[in-house]
Every structure is written in C-alpha cells, then in structure tokens.
Amino acid sequence: MVVIENPFLAPLAGDDPARLGPYRLLGVVGAGGMGKVYLGVDAEGRTAAVKALRATGDQDPGMPARFRREAEVARSVRGPGMAAALGHGLGDQRPWLASEFLPGLTLTRAVDRFGPLTEADVRELGARLARTLARIHAAGLVHRDLKPSNVVLTRGGPYVIDFGIARPEHGMTLTGAGSAPATPGFAAPEQVLGRRTGPSGDVFALGAVLAFAAGGRLPFGDGHPAAVQFRTVHEEPDLEGVPSALLGVVTACLAKDPAERPEPHEVERRLRAEEGAARGGPWRAAGLPRLRPRRPAWRSGPLAVELARCAAAVDRAVGSAAPEGTPARRRVSAAAAW
Structure with a gap:
C-alpha cells in the first residue's frame, strides 16, 4: 500500500490513460500494488483522486475483489471525516474509483x-x-x-x-x-x-x-x-x-x-x-472568564502552513491545466491511499 501526499504530481506516462470516466487526468500522484492514483478534473473543474486498477495481466488474483469492495464501502459510508465517493467505473476496461481529493x-x-x-x-x-x-x-x-x-x-x-x-x-x-x-x-x-x-x-x-x-x-x-x-x-x-x-x-x-x-x-x-x-x-472555580478554545494544529502553526501550501499547489496544478473558460469551482479534500 502506498499513501500519496500532495503537492507532488508526476506527468502521465505513455501507458497512462488520458481520461477515466468523466475525469481528465492531469498527472500521477502515486502508485502501489493495485495500480495508480491520478489527479483528475471533470468538465466543471472539480478535482478527484481517481484510482485505476492495474492491467489484468499484472494483477494479483484478489485485487479486483478488494477494489470492488472498496467501492461498495465508499458508497455505503458517508459523513464528516471520510472522503466522499464521487463515482466509479468498475465495469470499464480499466476499472476506476473516484473520491474527494484531499490535499494534506x-x-x-x-x-x-x-x-x-x-x-x-x-x-x-x-x-x-x-x-x-x-x-x-x-x-x-x-x-x-x-x-x-x-x-x-x-x-x-x-x-x-x-x-x-x-x-x-x-x-x-x-x-x-x-x-x-x-x-x-x-x-x-x-x-x-x-x-x-x-x-x-x-x-x-x-x-x-x-x-x-x-x-x-x-x-x-x-x-x-x-x-x-x-x-x-x-x-x-x-x-x-x-x-x-x-x-x-x-x-x-x-x-x-x-x-x-x-x-x-x-x-x-x-x-x-x-x-x-x-x-x-x-x-x-476562580470566577474568571474561560479562555477561548485554541485552534488545533491543522488550523494554526507550522502544520497549518504546510497544509495550506499543499492545497495551493493543487489549485495551481488544476488552474494551469484547465482549458480556457473552465469554472473555478473545485471539490478538494486530502491524500489518496492504496
């Protein structure tokens, strides 16, 4: 398993698809035993972490089942603290699964x-x-x-x-x-x-x-x-x-x-x-006013600065690759994992 962190984005290789489902792929954010994870953007400029399974000949026999299970779980569990599932193409020639892209x-x-x-x-x-x-x-x-x-x-x-x-x-x-x-x-x-x-x-x-x-x-x-x-x-x-x-x-x-x-x-x-x-x-007990709650490390201090840098780098990557006239709306979130 490989966990991918941004803003590192490698260019697409010769055997990488240019598009999976509705997502134009901008680059590779990581690779692992099951396949690759791409930074994708749809027609409205919204980003996604698009996971694509390896070609059939390079797969472990259990990979397709695990991939399908992850897609099923992603659809069944939603809420704060979990990256939202955005779509999948499990029946496509190159199966893929898209979720929120989390710059962090x-x-x-x-x-x-x-x-x-x-x-x-x-x-x-x-x-x-x-x-x-x-x-x-x-x-x-x-x-x-x-x-x-x-x-x-x-x-x-x-x-x-x-x-x-x-x-x-x-x-x-x-x-x-x-x-x-x-x-x-x-x-x-x-x-x-x-x-x-x-x-x-x-x-x-x-x-x-x-x-x-x-x-x-x-x-x-x-x-x-x-x-x-x-x-x-x-x-x-x-x-x-x-x-x-x-x-x-x-x-x-x-x-x-x-x-x-x-x-x-x-x-x-x-x-x-x-x-x-x-x-x-x-x-x-002392009759004094309570202190204002402090902001957590991901909202203030050096860690927060680094997280903001990651998010800005993703925005720059999408902005520089987006065609003229593409709306600026994005669906952004953190790192992809495999």
Whole structure:
C-alpha cells in the first residue's frame, strides 16, 4: 500500500490513460500494488483522486475483489471525516474509483516532520476519529486497517481513508494466526491470532494511533512483522511520551481483551470531558472568564502552513491545466491511499 501526499504530481506516462470516466487526468500522484492514483478534473473543474486498477495481466488474483469492495464501502459510508465517493467505473476496461481529493499530510508524515501533537491536539484528533469510527460501525462495517498513514490531516480536520480491507461486522474471521492483512502494531491481538475481528478491533487501532500521535513512537515497536505481532499479543505497549492525562483512555483502547475496550462514543466522550475539565474547571472555580478554545494544529502553526501550501499547489496544478473558460469551482479534500 502506498499513501500519496500532495503537492507532488508526476506527468502521465505513455501507458497512462488520458481520461477515466468523466475525469481528465492531469498527472500521477502515486502508485502501489493495485495500480495508480491520478489527479483528475471533470468538465466543471472539480478535482478527484481517481484510482485505476492495474492491467489484468499484472494483477494479483484478489485485487479486483478488494477494489470492488472498496467501492461498495465508499458508497455505503458517508459523513464528516471520510472522503466522499464521487463515482466509479468498475465495469470499464480499466476499472476506476473516484473520491474527494484531499490535499494534506498523513498523520505519519505530519508527526515525522513536525513532531508529536500536543495533548489538546491529540484529544481533538482522537475525538474526531472516534466519531468517524462510530459512523463506520453504525453502517455495519469494520475498517480493520486504521493506522497513521490512513489518517490524513487537512485544513478541515482529519480524514480516515482506505477501506480496501473493510468488512461487514458480522462473521469477521481471518485465514489464520499471523495472516492479518492489517498493519502489524495496529492490528488488534485477536486480528493477529486469526480470530473474529469486530468494531473493538478498530478501537484498539485507534489507541495505537493516538499513542503514536502523542508520543511519536510505535506502541509495539518496529522490526520484523512477526516480532511486532508477538509484542502486540503478549506485551504491554510502550507509551513513553504520552501525556499522563491521556494514558487512561489510550490504555483502555489498547486492552488485550476486546470486551474491555470502550466503544468509540465512549472514547470521544472521555476525550472531550477530560479536555473540558482541564480547560474550564480552574477558571470557573476562580470566577474568571474561560479562555477561548485554541485552534488545533491543522488550523494554526507550522502544520497549518504546510497544509495550506499543499492545497495551493493543487489549485495551481488544476488552474494551469484547465482549458480556457473552465469554472473555478473545485471539490478538494486530502491524500489518496492504496
């Protein structure tokens, strides 16, 4: 899987199509095992991330099924925090799937470049991600691969992307221990062991994501995938760097027993309630006015500047390629993933 971040745009190669469905392709924003992702623009000047499956001869046998599943999930789950599905051509000679194009940085990239988020920003990030997971679960689905590279930070907030291995909540099983398709270190213990994986598996992954965002460290380390999986199942997470005020909720999410993990709504409630108590309690007790809520990192500071630069670069790419008379309206959003 490759996560594509903007504003990097490579020119189309000789074997790239010039158009897929209603989208004129302006360039390649990334490539992965399943195919390529293009920056597309329709006749009204609206942008899209257009994913195209590899040619039949170059495909893994499971690719078409996964691609179709991602399209089905994209149509069934909508709302804030998820890139909107714009269309697809699953029956075309070159199957494609279009979604909102999100000019931004993955959480992995943001932490690598700007360091761990503050406690307040982790609370805001976690509350929003928990709310998005609740919507996914309410639709009867489990994401199964939540991780920092599948969280995109945009000027409008975080988005959860890549539903390529999402499944209906009921009857979830894997093929065997150690064969979990999700990323080691973020897949829950039951997923690693090949057992039924339900919504609580996504909560475990959320805890690992928040630990990374707050501490800048992978909670179960890195190295050989089997070693990471062993630590996930048998050892406690490394939460060094996570603020003490966040340890309770993060640890609860990372419980080995799925029955002991909170539901997404409870995670959001705890993050919001504890944040409100920390901000407002002392001021109220002293009879002083409450401080104005601070803007999150994706709305102010160096990270926000970089996100604005990404969005401006996309606008320039579309503007320079658009024919005369094309309306300036755009549908923009963050990074595409595969």
